[in-house]
Amino acid sequence: MMFRSLIFAPELILALVLFLFAAGEIRVKNFSNRFALPFLGTGLAGAAVGLFFLGKTGGSVYSGTFTSDPFACFFKYFFLAAAVPVLVMSRVFFCGRPDRTAEFFLIFWSCLLGLFVTVSAQDFLVLFIGLEIVSLSFYVMTAYLRNDSSSAESGIKYLLLGSLASAFLIYGISLFYVLAGTTGFEGVKACFSEPSQRTLCLAAFLFVVSGIGFKIAAAPFHLWVPDVYQGAPSPVVAYLSVASKAAATAVLVRLTAVVFVPLGGIKPLLFSGLAAITLIYGNFGALGQTNLKRLFGYSSIGHAGYLLLGIATENPASAESVLYYLIAFGAANLAVFFVITLVEKETGSAEIGALAGLSRRAPFLAAVMFAAVLSLAGIPPLAGFFGKFYILAAAVQTGLYWLALLGAMMVAVSLYYYLNIVKIMYVSESFSGTKPAVTAASKIILTLLTGVTLAAGLWQTPFLGGIQNAVIRLLGPDL
Amino acid sequence: MSQAFSFAVAALPWLPMAAAVLLLGIPKKNEPALKATAVGACVLNAAVVLALLVSLDPRSGQPQFVFRADWIVSLGITYASGIDGISAVMLLLHALVSTAGAFVAVEPKPRLKEYLIFYLTLVGGIYGVFTSLDLFFLYLFYEMTLIPLFPMIGIWGGKNKEYGAMKLTLFITAGAVLALFGLLLLYAHSGARTFNLADLEILLKENPLGPEPQKLIALLCLAGFGVIASLWPLHSWSPIGYAAAPTSVSMLHAGVLKKMGPYLMIRTAVMLAPEGTRFWAPYLAVLAVIGILYAGYAAMKQTDLKFMVGFSSVSHMGYVLLGIAALHPAAMAGAVLLMFSHGVMAACAFALIGFLYTQTHTRGLGDFGGLARKTPFFATAFVMTSLASLGLPGFANFAAELLVFIGAWRTYPAIVALAVFGILITAVYLLRAVQQLCYGPENPRWPDLKDFISSREKFPIILLLAALILFGLWPWGILRWIEPVLGRILL
Numbered sequence: 001m002m003f004r005s006l007i008f009a010p011e012l013i014l015a016l017v018l019f020l021f022a023a024g025e026i027r028v029k030n031f032s033n034r035f036a037l038p039f040l041g042t043g044l045a046g047a048a049v050g051l052f053f054l055g056k057t058g059g060s061v062y063s064g065t066f067t068s069d070p071f072a073c074f075f076k077y078f079f080l081a082a083a084v085p086v087l088v089m090s091r092v093f094f095c096g097r098p099d100r101t102a103e104f105f106l107i108f109w110s111c112l113l114g115l116f117v118t119v120s121a122q123d124f125l126v127l128f129i130g131l132e133i134v135s136l137s138f139y140v141m142t143a144y145l146r147n148d149s150s151s152a153e154s155g156i157k158y159l160l161l162g163s164l165a166s167a168f169l170i171y172g173i174s175l176f177y178v179l180a181g182t183t184g185f186e187g188v189k190a191c192f193s194e195p196s197q198r199t200l201c202l203a204a205f206l207f208v209v210s211g212i213g214f215k216i217a218a219a220p221f222h223l224w225v226p227d228v229y230q231g232a233p234s235p236v237v238a239y240l241s242v243a244s245k246a247a248a249t250a251v252l253v254r255l256t257a258v259v260f261v262p263l264g265g266i267k268p269l270l271f272s273g274l275a276a277i278t279l280i281y282g283n284f285g286a287l288g289q290t291n292l293k294r295l296f297g298y299s300s301i302g303h304a305g306y307l308l309l310g311i312a313t314e315n316p317a318s319a320e321s322v323l324y325y326l327i328a329f330g331a332a333n334l335a336v337f338f339v340i341t342l343v344e345k346e347t348g349s350a351e352i353g354a355l356a357g358l359s360r361r362a363p364f365l366a367a368v369m370f371a372a373v374l375s376l377a378g379i380p381p382l383a384g385f386f387g388k389f390y391i392l393a394a395a396v397q398t399g400l401y402w403l404a405l406l407g408a409m410m411v412a413v414s415l416y417y418y419l420n421i422v423k424i425m426y427v428s429e430s431f432s433g434t435k436p437a438v439t440a441a442s443k444i445i446l447t448l449l450t451g452v453t454l455a456a457g458l459w460q461t462p463f464l465g466g467i468q469n470a471v472i473r474l475l476g477p478d479l
Numbered sequence: 480m481s482q483a484f485s486f487a488v489a490a491l492p493w494l495p496m497a498a499a500v501l502l503l504g505i506p507k508k509n510e511p512a513l514k515a516t517a518v519g520a521c522v523l524n525a526a527v528v529l530a531l532l533v534s535l536d537p538r539s540g541q542p543q544f545v546f547r548a549d550w551i552v553s554l555g556i557t558y559a560s561g562i563d564g565i566s567a568v569m570l571l572l573h574a575l576v577s578t579a580g581a582f583v584a585v586e587p588k589p590r591l592k593e594y595l596i597f598y599l600t601l602v603g604g605i606y607g608v609f610t611s612l613d614l615f616f617l618y619l620f621y622e623m624t625l626i627p628l629f630p631m632i633g634i635w636g637g638k639n640k641e642y643g644a645m646k647l648t649l650f651i652t653a654g655a656v657l658a659l660f661g662l663l664l665l666y667a668h669s670g671a672r673t674f675n676l677a678d679l680e681i682l683l684k685e686n687p688l689g690p691e692p693q694k695l696i697a698l699l700c701l702a703g704f705g706v707i708a709s710l711w712p713l714h715s716w717s718p719i720g721y722a723a724a725p726t727s728v729s730m731l732h733a734g735v736l737k738k739m740g741p742y743l744m745i746r747t748a749v750m751l752a753p754e755g756t757r758f759w760a761p762y763l764a765v766l767a768v769i770g771i772l773y774a775g776y777a778a779m780k781q782t783d784l785k786f787m788v789g790f791s792s793v794s795h796m797g798y799v800l801l802g803i804a805a806l807h808p809a810a811m812a813g814a815v816l817l818m819f820s821h822g823v824m825a826a827c828a829f830a831l832i833g834f835l836y837t838q839t840h841t842r843g844l845g846d847f848g849g850l851a852r853k854t855p856f857f858a859t860a861f862v863m864t865s866l867a868s869l870g871l872p873g874f875a876n877f878a879a880e881l882l883v884f885i886g887a888w889r890t891y892p893a894i895v896a897l898a899v900f901g902i903l904i905t906a907v908y909l910l911r912a913v914q915q916l917c918y919g920p921e922n923p924r925w926p927d928l929k930d931f932i933s934s935r936e937k938f939p940i941i942l943l944l945a946a947l948i949l950f951g952l953w954p955w956g957i958l959r960w961i962e963p964v965l966g967r968i969l970l
Contacts, residue, residue, distance in 0.1 A: 317553070379626055380619040389615075389659075393554065396663040408660045412653040418649060419629055423641060427633045460551055468553070 007061055007068040009050040010076060011120075014113045017043035018106065025102045027200045032102035037091055040105060044080050044087075051076055064184055065123035074323065074470035075119040075250045078330065082242050083112055085322055085334045085445045089235040092442060097145075104144055108239070111137030115243055119250045124173040124183040124208075127251060131169070131215065134247060136161050138240055142232040154231025161224040164215065169211025175204035185259045192262035205260060209252075209270070216248035217304045219278040226285070229297030234344055237293055238337035241300045242330045242450050249307050249326060253319055256311055271312035271405050279305030279406055283413045292340050292350050295417060296333070299376065302414055303329050309407050315398045319474065321390035323467045324456070328375060328383030331452040335372040338446055339365050346436035355421060357430025365436060366425045368446045375453045377418040378411045384454035484534060487527050489560045491570075492607035492620060494527075495520050499599035507592040511736055514585040517595040521581035521602060525574035532567055540564065542612060542677065550615075555673035559612040560734065564964035565815055567740055568957055569609045569735075572819045575946050576734040576826040577602045579939030580833035583830055584727035594635055594725075597627035601750040609740055614662050614674040619745070621739065622655055623863025635725040637836075643723025651707050658703025661696045665751060668692045676746065683751055689958060690754055696887065697755030701763060709793040710763075710800055711770030718777075719788035722842075725831025729785070729872070733792045734826035737819040741799050741851070745811075749803065750968050757806060764804035768894045768901075775904035779911075780781035784832050785930035787908060788825065791868065794901060795821045801891075801898055802883040808969055810886025812961045813879045818949060819957060820875030824867045827943040831861050834936070839925055844912060847865040849921030850963040854930035858917040860940050866910040867947050874947045878954035 021039060024031040051073055061067075090108070094101045114133025121127035139162060143155020177183050179200055180191035192201050214221040229237050260267055282302030289295035303325075310322035340350060342365060347354040359366035375384035388411065393406040438446075456463050498520030505512050542561035550556045562570065584598050602629075607620030614740070625648055632644035655724055666674065668689075671682050688696070706713040717737075721729045748756045771794050778790035795817070802814025834857065836842055851858040867874035870881075880902070888895045931937045950957050 362742075374626060380623045385619070385622070392659070393663050393666065396660070396667045399667075401664070404663065405660050408656040409653070411656045412649055415652050416645070416649055419645060422629060423633050423645070426630050427641060464551065464553065 006054050007066070009054045009457065010047045011113060011116050011458045013047045013050045014043065014109065014116065017046070018109050018113065021102075021109065022106060025106075027366075030314055032100075032105055034098065036101060036105050037087060037458065040087055040109070041084070043109075044083055048077065048080050051080075064186065065126050066117075066120050067122045068120055069473055070470045071250070071254065071474040072120045074466065075246060076116055078246055079112060079115045079119075082239065082330055082334060083108075084176055085338060086235050086239045087448060088441050088445050089238060089338050092345065092439065093233060093235050093341050098147070098319055099145060104141065107137050107140050107144075111141070111243075118247045119254075121251075122143075122185050124176060124185070128166075128170060128173060131212075131247075131251075132166060134244060135166060135215075138162075138236070138244065141236040142228055142240075144236070145233055147172065148231075150231035151233065152231075154228045157400075158224055158228045158232075158277050165211045165214030165221065167211075168207050168214075172204045172209075172211060174208025176209065180202065185255075189259045189262065192260070202263075202266065205263065206270075208255070209274075210299065210456055212248050212251055212255075213274065216252065216307065217301050218274050218308055218376055219281040219301065219305075222278065222281065222301045226289075226297040227300055229300070230291055230294040230350075234293065234337055234341040234350070238334055238341075241296070241333050241337070245304060245307070246326050246330065249311070249322060252311050253322060257319065268314055268398075268400070269313045271308055272400060275305050275308035275312050276403060278302070278308055279410050283410045286414070286417045289417070289421075290352050292352055292355070292421075294353065296336060299335070299414065299417070302410065303376070305410070306388060306391055306407060309400075309403055312403065313391075313395045313398045313400060315394045316471070317397070318391070318394040319471045320464065320467050321387070321394050323470065324390055324463060325384075325387035327463060327467075328387040328453070328456055331449050331456070332372040332375040332382075332384060334455075335368050335446060335449040335453070336376070338449070339369045339372070342436045342438060342442065346434055347432055352421070352424060355424050356428040358425040360430050361432075361435050362438065364443065364446070365438065368450050369425060371450050371453050372423055373418045373421050375457070377415045379415075381454070381457045383453050387458055402442075403458060413453075421462075481544060484531060484544040485561070487531060488544045488562055488610050489546040489558070491524060491527065491560075491610050492603045494524050495603035495606065496597040499596045499603070501595050501958070502592060502599065505592070507590075507696060510591060513592050513595055517599060518578075518581045518585060520599055521578045523605065524580045524602070528570050528574040531562060532571060534961070535562060535567055537564065538963055540821075540965075540967035542566075545612065545677075547612075547675070549623055550613075554615075555671070555675070556615045557613045557673070557675045558616060559675050559677070560610040560616075561612045562610065563746065564960035564962070565742070566609050567960045568815055568819050569738065570606070571957075572738065572822045573602075573605055573609060573735045575823060576730060577605070579728040579826055579830065579942050580730045580734075582935060583833065584731060586726075588635060588725075590634070594631065597631045598727060601627040601631070601840070602730075605731070605735055605739070609742070612676045614666070614676060614679070614747075614912055617676075617743070618655070618659055618662065621743065621862060623836060624736065624739075625652060625655075628732070631728050632720065632724045635728075636723040637725070638723065639719060640723040643719045647716045647720035650713070654703045654706025654713065656703070657706075657744070658700050661699025661703060662747065664692065664699070665696050667745075676750075679751060687754065688752065690758075693752040693755030694758050695755070697752040697759055699746045700752070701756065701759055704740045704743040704747070705763075705800070706740070707737060708744065708800060709770070709774075709796045710740075711766050711773055711793070711797070714770060714774065714793045714796075717793050718786050721789040721792070721829070722783060722785040726829055726836070729829040729833070730826040733788070733829060734822040737792065738794060738799075738822050741796070741803055741814060741818060744803060745815075745968070753969075758805045760806055761891070762892050764801055764894050767797045767800035767804055768897050769797075770794065770800070771898050771901035772904065775901050775908070779904060779908045782844050784835075784844060784912065785829070787844070787912060788828050788832065791905065791908070792821070792825050794905065794915050795825075795868070797901070798880055798883050798898065801887055801894065805883070805887035805890050807886040807890065808962070808965045809882050811965055811969065812958055813882025813884075813886055815961050816875065816950075816954060816957055817879035817883060820867070820879050820950065823943050823946050824874075824876060824904075826866055827860065827864045827940060827947075828868070830939055830943070831857060831864065834931065840927060844915050846924065847916045848919045849917070850928075851917040851926055853925075856931045856937065856940075859901040860931075860944060861917060862913055863944055863947075865913050867951070869905045869909050872951070874951035875954060875957075876947075877951065878958075892941045
C-alpha cells in the first residue's frame with residue numbers, strides 16, 4: 001500500500017513545493033520577487049525526477065481512480081515543460097508592475113497540480129476535481145490584474161461561462177452515476193451496453209462532451225475564448241492556450257478510447273461535426289482581427305478543430321497524431337505569446353500594429369515569431385506541418401474525406417492571417433523607436449522553443465517514439 | 480563511385496541551405512563575403528549537377544544514383560532521392576537559372592544579407608523537389624519553397640508587392656493542400672503503407688487503383704499542382720506576382736518554380752493514377768488551349784513589360800499542359816523540353832527587364848526606344864529571347880513546341896489548330912515589344928542609360944542564351960534523357 005502510493009510522488013512533490021513556497025513567502029522578506037523562479041524551477045525539476053522514477057510503472061491506486069500510465073506521464077512532462085516558459089514570461093510580465101507576484105505563482109502552481117490530477121484520473125469525480133482546480137485557478141489568474149478593467153471583465157466572463165460548462169459536466173457525470181452505479185471509467189463503460197439505457201447514456205455523453213468541449217475551445221462552446229484571451233494577462237493566456245487545451249484533449253482521448261467505445265458510430269459523427277464547425281469558426285473568425293491576443297484566441301479555436309479531427313478519427317495512429325500536434329502547437333503558441341508579452345511590455349499595446357517593423361527593432365524576436373507563426377500555419381519543415389499531415393493522413397485512412405479536405409483547405413485560410421503577421425513584422429515600417437527588452441533567460445527559452453519547432457519538424461522519429469510509447473498501452477486492450 | 484553520387488544527389492538541397500546558415504554568421508556589412516558565399520553555393524551546386532548529369536546513363540529509364548533511408552517506419556515515409564531522365568532536365572534547368580539568378584541577386588539592395596539567405600533557402604528547396612523520390616518529402620520541399628517567397632516579394636518587391644505576395648502564396652498553398660489531399664487519398668486507397676515513389680510505382684502497376692478513386696486523385700493532383708503551373712483559370716496569381724517580385728525571384732519563379740507544376744503532375748497524376756489522368760486529359764487540353772489564347776490576348780493588351788512577360792509565361796505553360804494532356808510520347812517529350820527552354824528563356828527575359836528597371840524605374844513599353852543603338856548587348860539579348868519565345872528554329876523552344884503539336888495532333892486536332900494560332904499571338908506582342916524597345920528613335924528620357932558592361936553582369940545572360948542555342952541546335956541532348964523515362968511511364 002505504501003509503495004503503491006508512491007505513484008502519487010509527482011503530485012506530492014508539487015504539493016510540497018506549494019506549501020514551502022507559501023511558507024517562504026510568509027517568513028522571508030520579498031521571497032517571491034527574489035527566489036520565485038529558482039525555487040519553482042527546482043520544484044519543476046523535482047516533479048520531473050519523481051515522474052521519471054516512479055511514474056512509468058502504470059497501474060492505478062485507490063480502487064482504480066488514479067493512474068499513472070505512460071499516457072498520463074506524457075502529459076505531465078508536457079505540462080512541466082510548458083510551465084518553464086510561462087514562469088519566465090510571468091517574471092518578465094510582472095516586473096515593474098504593482099501587482100503582487102506571490103499569489104500568482106501559488107495559484108499557477110495549484111493549476112499545475114490540478115492538471116496533473118486531471119490527466120491521471122480514471123474516475124469521473126477525480127476528473128471533475130482536477131478540472132475544477134484548473135478552472136478555478138485560471139479564473140483567478142485571468143482576473144489577476146486588479147487595476148485593469150479588461151482583466152476583471154474577462155475573468156468574470158470566464159467564471160460565468162466556465163461554471164456553466166462545469167455544471168453541464170457534473171450533470172452528465174451524475175447521470176452516469178445513476179446509470180452505472182459508479183463514477184469509475186470502467187463501470188461507466190459497462191453501462192453503455194444496456195440497450196434500455198441507451199438514450200440516457202447518450203444524453204450523459206453529450207453533457208460530458210459539452211463540458212469538456214468548453215475547455216478545449218471547441219465550437220459551439222468557444223464564445224469565451226476571444227474575450228478571455230484578449231483581457232487576461234499574456235502569460236496566463238499562454239498557459240491557458242496550451243495546458244488547458246492539452247488537458248482537455250488528454251481527457252477526450254482517454255474517454256473516447258476507453259469509456260465511450262461502445263457508442264460506435266455516433267462518436268465519430270459527433271466529433272466530426274464539432275471539428276468541422278470549430279475549424280470553420282476559428283479560421284474565419286481570425287481573419288478580421290486586429291488585436292493580437294484575440295487573433296490568437298480564434299487561431300486556438302482553429303487548432304482545437306484539428307485536435308477534434310484527430311479525436312474523431314478512429315485509428316490507432318490518430319491518437320499519436322493528436323499528441324504530436326499538441327507538441328507542435330505548444331512550442332509554437334508559447335513562443336508567440338512570449339513575443340507578444342515582450343512587445344506588449346515595450347509598446348504597451350497588444351494590437352497587431354505593435355509588431356510593425358519588428359524585424360528591424362528586434363530581429364531575434366521577429367525570427368522567433370516567424371518560425372512560430374509558420375509552424376502554426378502548417379508550413380514545412382516546421383513541426384506544425386507534420387502535426388497536420390499526420391492528423392490528415394490518419395483521417396483519410398479512416399475514410400473521413402470531407403473533414404480532411406476541410407482541414408486541408410483551412411490551412412490555406414489560416415495562412416492568410418499568419419502571413420499578415422509576417423508581413424507586418426518584415427515589411428511595415430517600425431512602430432516605435434524603442435526596442436523590446438529581452439533578458440538572457442528569455443532568449444534561451446525562445447531559442448529552445450524555436451529549436452523544438454524546427455526539430456519536431458525535421459526529425460520526427462525521436463518524438464514519435466515517446467508518443468507511441470504513451471499511446472500504445474492506452475489503446476492496447478481495445479486494438 | 481555511384482555511392483558517392485547518391486550522397487551527392489541527397490545533399491543537393493542541403494548545400495544551399497547550409498550556405499544560408501553560413502550567411503547568418505557573416506556580418507551584414509561584409510557584403511563581398513556575403514555575395515561570394517551565395518554565388519559560390521549556387522555555382523558549386525550547379526557544378527555537382529553537371530557532374531551528375533555527365534555520369535547519368537541516358538538510356539536507362541529508371542532513377543539513378545538512388546539514396547534511400549527509412550525516415551518514419553510506422554507511416555512508411557522514406558528519405559529517398561535520385562535522378563531519372565525527367566528530373567535530370569529539371570535539375571539542369573534549375574542549375575542554370577539559379578546560378579544566373581544568383582548573379583542578379585547580389586546586386587545592391589537594402590538588407591542584402593537577409594535577401595541572400597532567403598534566396599539560398601529557395602534554391603535548396605527547389606533542388607529538393609526535383610531530387611526527391613518520396614511523396615512526403617516531395618510535398619515537404621514543395622511547400623517549403625513558400626517560406627522564403629513571401630518575404631522576398633513582400634520586402635524587396637515593387638509596386639503592389641504586399642498584394643502580389645499574398646495572392647501568390649495563398650493561391651499556391653490552396654492548390655498544394657488540395658494536391659496533398661489527393662496524395663493522402665492515394666496512400667489510403669492503395670493500401671501501400673509507403674510514400675516511396677519507386678515502391679508505389681511497382682505496387683500500382685501490379686494492383687492499379689479502381690477507376691473512381693483514380694479519377695478523384697488525378698483531378699486533385701492536376702488541379703492542385705495546376706495552380707502553380709498557371710493552368711487557366713487558376714493562373715491569376717502569376718502576372719501580378721511576377722510583376723511585384725524582385726528580379727531574381729521572378730527569374731526563379733517563372734523559370735523554375737512554375738515548371739514544378741507540370742513536373743509534379745507527371746510524377747503524381749500521370750505516373751500513379753494514369754487511368755484517372757486519361758479521363759481528365761481532354762478537359763486539361765481544353766483549359767490549356769484557353770490559357771494559351773486568353774493569356775496571349777491579355778499579353779497583347781499589356782503596357783507593362785513585366786506583366787507582358789508574366790502573361791506570356793502563362794500562355795506558354797498552356798503548351799506544356801497541352802503536351803501533358805496528350806499523353807503521347809512525342810507530346811510529353813516536347814512538354815518537358817518546353818519546360819526547360821521556356822524556363823531558361825523566361826529567366827533571361829526577367830533578367831533583362833530587371834536590368835532596365837534598375838536604371839530607369841519604369842517598365843512601360845512606350846518608355847524606351849532605340850535601345851539597339853544605345854545598349855546593343857541588351858538589345859541583342861532581348862531580341863534573341865523574344866525570338867526564342869515565339870519558337871524560332873535554332874532555339875530550344877522551337878523543337879519543343881513542334882513536338883507538342885505533332886504529339887497532340889492525333890488526339891486533339893482542333894485544339895492543336897487553335898494552339899498553333901497562339902504562336903501568332905505570341906509573335907504579335909513580342910515583336911511589338913522588340914520594335915518599341917529596341918528600334919525607332921531613342922527616348923530622350925534616358926540619356927545616361929548604361930549597357931551591360933562588366934562580365935559579372937553579362938555572364939547570366941550569356942549563360943542562359945547559350946543554353947537556349949545549344950539545345951536549340953541539339954535538342955537530342957535533352958530529349959535522349961526524356962525518351963526512356965516516357966517509355967516507363969506511358970504504357
